[in-house]
Amino acid sequence: MHLLLRLLINAFALWCAARYIDGIRYTGSATGLLGLSLVFGVVNAFIRPILEFFSLPVLLLTLGLFALVLNAAMLLVTSWAATKLNIPFFVDGFGAAMLGALLVSIVATVLGWILIPSEKDND
Template sequence: MSDRPVSQAGAGLAFVVRTLVVAASLWVATVLVTGVDLGSGSTALRVGTLLGVALLFGVVNAVVKPIVATLGCPLYVLTLGLFALVVNALMFMLTGWLAGLLNLPFVVDGFWSAFWGAIIVAIVSFFLHLVIPDRYDAR
């Protein structure tokens, strides 16, 4: 890893790569988890929905999650970090709810669907970030 600052173009490319990774991870979650649904429509509509939900998911994780994590700090300590799974599920549910408000056909049907969906998204994102070269995925 280099100590050089990431250029604007490099930062933009990294943002696009991260968004595509999350979109792909969300798609896998819709395939594997009953209760996480992408709706019907053309392939272009479904890809657009995935990209929109990926951006929304990024905003939720960047804005809301740190607040919830700070307020829930005692629960993280008490449960030895397992509370993070609940927080991730709640962030996934919030993303589904916000997607509905924005008329994006992405549905998360209940806590357990959100729980398993969030786990699938985390695992798939982890493995995709492993195979993407660092020069395209500067974080």
């Protein structure tokens, strides 16, 4: 249930980015948006840890602010993978990816706080 809820939250966050950020477009259906969210989750699960490992010195030096650049890179990789999978999601450059990644992070975090109970609430 937790995984499905996280998938729906990411789908909504990606929809918000496509709706409100110039340079990010999604022209598909709601079910395609769930597929996009799945692609986004796979990219973040497999590629992001590798990039974090190799950029660890920069992450430490910038006190974690470089994570925003990694988030933007993950959005660009998601756009590339979605295009290869015929999902109509496009990010037009790094600036749009930075703004989109910031919005996706904020929306997903806030909705996660609201909709997903923490482990200490289950005790």
